[in-house]
Amino acid sequence: MRHSRLPRLHRPAQLMAVGLLATSLALTACGAGSRTGAATATKVACDFTNPASATTVNVLAYNSSAVDPYSNTMVSSCTHDNVTVKHDPIDFAGQVQKTTATLGGDTGTYDVIETYSFVVPDLASRGKLVALDDLFAKHQATYKLDAIDKSLRDAMSYKGKLYGLPMQTQVLTMVYRKDLFAKNNLTPPTTFAELRDDAKKLQDAGDMKYPIALPWSASSDISTAYKATLNSLGKNFVAEDGKTPNYSTPESTKAFEEMKSLLPYMDPQVTTFDQPKVQQQLYNGSAAIGIMFSGRMNDLVQQKNTKLFDQFAFAAPPAVEKGGKQYGALSVDGWSIPFNTKVDQDLLFQVIAASVSEDASKASIPAAFPARTGLDQSASPYAAAAEKAIAGAPPAEAEPWVPPLTSATTDIIGSVILGKTSVAEGTQQMQAAGEKVMATQK
Amino acid sequence: MRRREFWVLVTPSVIVMFGFMLVPLYRTVRWSFQKVEYGAPGTSVGLSNYSGALTDPRLGRAVLFTLLLTLVVTAFCLVFGYILASLVNQLGRMRPVVLGLVLIPYVLPHVVGAVAFSWLFDTNFGGIVNFVVNGVTGGMLGEPLWFTSVWPNRLMIAANAVWFMLPFAMLMILAGLQGVSTETLEAAEIDGASPLQRHLHVIIPSIRGVLGFVLLIFTMDVLRIFDSLIALSPQAVSLGNESLMLYIYNVAFREGAVNLGLGSAISVLTILLILVLLYPSIRTLVREAKAA
Numbered sequence: 001m002r003h004s005r006l007p008r009l010h011r012p013a014q015l016m017a018v019g020l021l022a023t024s025l026a027l028t029a030c031g032a033g034s035r036t037g038a039a040t041a042t043k044v045a046c047d048f049t050n051p052a053s054a055t056t057v058n059v060l061a062y063n064s065s066a067v068d069p070y071s072n073t074m075v076s077s078c079t080h081d082n083v084t085v086k087h088d089p090i091d092f093a094g095q096v097q098k099t100t101a102t103l104g105g106d107t108g109t110y111d112v113i114e115t116y117s118f119v120v121p122d123l124a125s126r127g128k129l130v131a132l133d134d135l136f137a138k139h140q141a142t143y144k145l146d147a148i149d150k151s152l153r154d155a156m157s158y159k160g161k162l163y164g165l166p167m168q169t170q171v172l173t174m175v176y177r178k179d180l181f182a183k184n185n186l187t188p189p190t191t192f193a194e195l196r197d198d199a200k201k202l203q204d205a206g207d208m209k210y211p212i213a214l215p216w217s218a219s220s221d222i223s224t225a226y227k228a229t230l231n232s233l234g235k236n237f238v239a240e241d242g243k244t245p246n247y248s249t250p251e252s253t254k255a256f257e258e259m260k261s262l263l264p265y266m267d268p269q270v271t272t273f274d275q276p277k278v279q280q281q282l283y284n285g286s287a288a289i290g291i292m293f294s295g296r297m298n299d300l301v302q303q304k305n306t307k308l309f310d311q312f313a314f315a316a317p318p319a320v321e322k323g324g325k326q327y328g329a330l331s332v333d334g335w336s337i338p339f340n341t342k343v344d345q346d347l348l349f350q351v352i353a354a355s356v357s358e359d360a361s362k363a364s365i366p367a368a369f370p371a372r373t374g375l376d377q378s379a380s381p382y383a384a385a386a387e388k389a390i391a392g393a394p395p396a397e398a399e400p401w402v403p404p405l406t407s408a409t410t411d412i413i414g415s416v417i418l419g420k421t422s423v424a425e426g427t428q429q430m431q432a433a434g435e436k437v438m439a440t441q442k
Numbered sequence: 443m444r445r446r447e448f449w450v451l452v453t454p455s456v457i458v459m460f461g462f463m464l465v466p467l468y469r470t471v472r473w474s475f476q477k478v479e480y481g482a483p484g485t486s487v488g489l490s491n492y493s494g495a496l497t498d499p500r501l502g503r504a505v506l507f508t509l510l511l512t513l514v515v516t517a518f519c520l521v522f523g524y525i526l527a528s529l530v531n532q533l534g535r536m537r538p539v540v541l542g543l544v545l546i547p548y549v550l551p552h553v554v555g556a557v558a559f560s561w562l563f564d565t566n567f568g569g570i571v572n573f574v575v576n577g578v579t580g581g582m583l584g585e586p587l588w589f590t591s592v593w594p595n596r597l598m599i600a601a602n603a604v605w606f607m608l609p610f611a612m613l614m615i616l617a618g619l620q621g622v623s624t625e626t627l628e629a630a631e632i633d634g635a636s637p638l639q640r641h642l643h644v645i646i647p648s649i650r651g652v653l654g655f656v657l658l659i660f661t662m663d664v665l666r667i668f669d670s671l672i673a674l675s676p677q678a679v680s681l682g683n684e685s686l687m688l689y690i691y692n693v694a695f696r697e698g699a700v701n702l703g704l705g706s707a708i709s710v711l712t713i714l715l716i717l718v719l720l721y722p723s724i725r726t727l728v729r730e731a732k733a734a
Contacts, residue, residue: 097695104480218677272589272676280566407696415680418590 041072042363046354047142048347050081057343057351059087060102061114062095066295067333069364070167074112074355085351103128103338111341111348115164117155117332117396118403124158125400130337131161135349143353152371155332155396164334165349166371167356168364170293171389172228172329173382175300177288178313180207188315191322192258195289199265202288210267213278213287218271218414223406226413228329229255231394232320237405238397238438245405245434248427256416256423258320263417271418283308291317293331294389297382298366314385316392328393332371401441408433473706484703491707501708503682504689505715511596511685512664512719515603519660520653522604523611528641530612531619541613548609556670559602563588589674592681599674599683603664611656618652619645651730658723665716686712 057078061071075085090098095114102108103123115123123129140146148166156164176188181198184205189195195212202211215221227237233251238244246252267273267281275296281287283306303309317327335352337345354360361370366380377383409430416426474491476484495501530540547555561567565585575583586594622645630644646653668687671678678684679692690712694705 100480100695104482218680269587269590274676277566284566286566411679414677418677418680420680 041069041076042360044073044077044354044357044359046078046080046351048078048083048350051083051344051347054082055084055343055347057083057085057112057348058110059085059112059114060090060095060098060110061087061112062092063089064092064295065299066168066170066364066368067114069367070335070355070360071114073360073363074351077354077360078351083347083351103340106340107342108338108340110338111343112352113336113338115156115334115336117164117330117398120156120163120336121158121398122400122403123336124161124163128339129163130339130341130345131163132165132337132349133162135346136162136165138346139349139353143350143357145353145356147358147372147374148356149371149373152332155330155398156334158398158400164332164336165352165356166332166334167361168295168333168368168370169390170295170331170333170369171386171393172291172317172327173294173297173385173389174315174317175282175290175292175297175312175382176315177285177308177311179311180288181313183207188313189289189318191318192261192320192327193322195318196261196265199262199289203265208286208288210265210281210286211288212262212265213273213281213290214262214266214270215273215275215278215292216266216270216417217274218411218418220410221274222271222413222417223410224329225259226255226409227406228327228394229259229320231329231397232325232327234324234394236397237402237434238399242399243438245431245438247409247430247434252427252430253423255320256426259417260423271414279305282306282312291327293329294369294382294386295367297386298380301381312381314382316385316388325394326389326392328389330390330393330396334371401438404437404440405434408437470706470709473703474710475707476703478702478706480702487703491703492711494704495707495711500679500684500689501711504684504686507596507683508665508667508686511600511603511667512661514600515607515664516657516660518600518604519608519611520656523608523615523656524646524653526608526612527615527619528645530616541616544609544612547606548613550606551669552606553669553673555606556602556673559605559670560589560598560673563598590677590681592683595675595677595681595683599671602670602674603667606670607660607663611660614652614656614659615649618649622648651727654723654726654730658720658727661719661723662716665712665719686715 059071059074061067063071071087075087078085098109099113099115099119102110102113115129120129124131136145145165149169152166152169153162156162156166174188180202181187184201184207186198186201187194189198199211202208214225216225230237230246230252233254235246235249235251237246239246263270267287273281275292278287278290278292279296279299282290282300285308297314299305300312301309319326335355337348337352341348356371358372358375361372362375364370365375365377366383369377369380369383369386380386412421412426412429412433415421416423421429473484475486475488476491477487478484526544530537530544533540550558561569562571563569565572572583572585588594588598626644626648627640630640635643666687667685668691671683671685671688675681675683678688684692686708690705690708693708694702
């Protein structure tokens, strides 16, 4: 029996086929990423006592324009003698997953982890982080650590002990198109009512179909937005008794109503938008007002990112109601030492202290808003707005129950905003979920 | 082959199979009867993880969505994979070039391909699909909410699955077509069989084994679809477009308490479901292997 055979390949066709596949594989390799290059990072003094044997310090930190300067400085400055500092690229969601995994057992993968004020109380209360107070006192003079803002150190503390050395802070900051505001005689809104008015005028003028861009992804960011709204109305997740969730209060209902009142001015698919997508809307000119964490602001004024780079101005975000606190959230990023590291903790502290030294912090401007005080931030286009936002932000609810409450209620918040669940039903569901979480808190 | 040679050759495979398949399977089954948190020994909870999973309406929705997606994508890829393979089989010197082009989606990591694919539908990143279809149809498409409406989102997910899986179906079927006897085809042609009759009564029966294999692989692959949904369906839970694997991930790792026990129970149920669905294909393949 004969079988049909593949015809013999001609050389040019063979070469083209090989080329196409090679290109595909090369593209695939690009997608896989590479180790963060610290070649261009700022070099600072990192004068630890050289360990007797080769030591590797594995660092877990997500990549962003605000965090990278610190990670890269750590790698470039502290890799010498017997110490190698390693940091692989990862996104924020990946960091969250790996933090849980590395802190899970008696041995972990990482020796330094990036933490933030939202998670520190929970991790510290479960004994997952090393208290840094003694090491801070020991190395305070060498690395001038007393210049790190005391209030930010407090935000990284739990029950009076420091568990994270702050590097930079992020605060919800408002960005707006100054050209369109000038054209329509608008002023930056200071309340949600003014925000709606400005958006309506931009719509009516035909400048913008959806003038407001907010990161309201129903699977994550929506919870931050709800908390910022609730905080602006004077309530935390949990009442002052430390037991009762505030989800069924009138302020919670009001928070949902105010959030939903912005929907006519936002893209109908806003519940799929994270911060990068909001940035994209602003880059494209399809939105005129955005509220995001300050670490995202410097990207907006980069000419390589958008032709509108010189049309953005910054301000503190509005309050939900006149006379109330800002629609605000303050997040402090810092470095922590996991309880299960096998590397010398003194060495690790010096590595993280070097990365937040004065020179390293200066070099991070304007990409980041450093935790150190007394630095010249005139090069940062959004620093003044961020400072005002920090001053007006509601006080942080630094409690271990905030992360589990957030996880338990995020989908419900998304469902209410999407209109699949009524506000009344949603707040009741959240209250029930919140009570269940609080019952497990010690 | 001597006994010693046999064991030298077989042992590495046995070790790999044991380490990477049986141990994880054993841990999954064990955890499915426990309450498990990272780093802490599990505590037995009996069948409560299974009762929790089976009473969760999300499981039913995830099963329905995944089965529907598997059915549509597999049927589409089998039919169009066959058509595409038949066309490519007719090509001469351009065949390797076309094969190279068609295989690009297959070698891209799913999540990278899915992000790029989502941009075709996202007006923030150009949204070229809306632009082109509206241009061709005079605006009939309008502005569908690809990411927040149930059926447009399902259509996009299915289109993406077809985009990256069709090349595999085409490649396998093309390999099968190489084995079809030209003598039989010529005999059918001489007997007056039309091209369609030759496909239906000669070629397809000849490559039945390959088609069965493609069906088997597709059933397994689409049932396990996961990473592309991260980019294509950010609201999968609320839309009811959560696949079984995404549901397991959400329960076991994302939603707060990191419930590995419940996630493991759902995994065991998923394995059983896959075995039930694959049983006819496996039985046919085994029969054909025995007959050969």
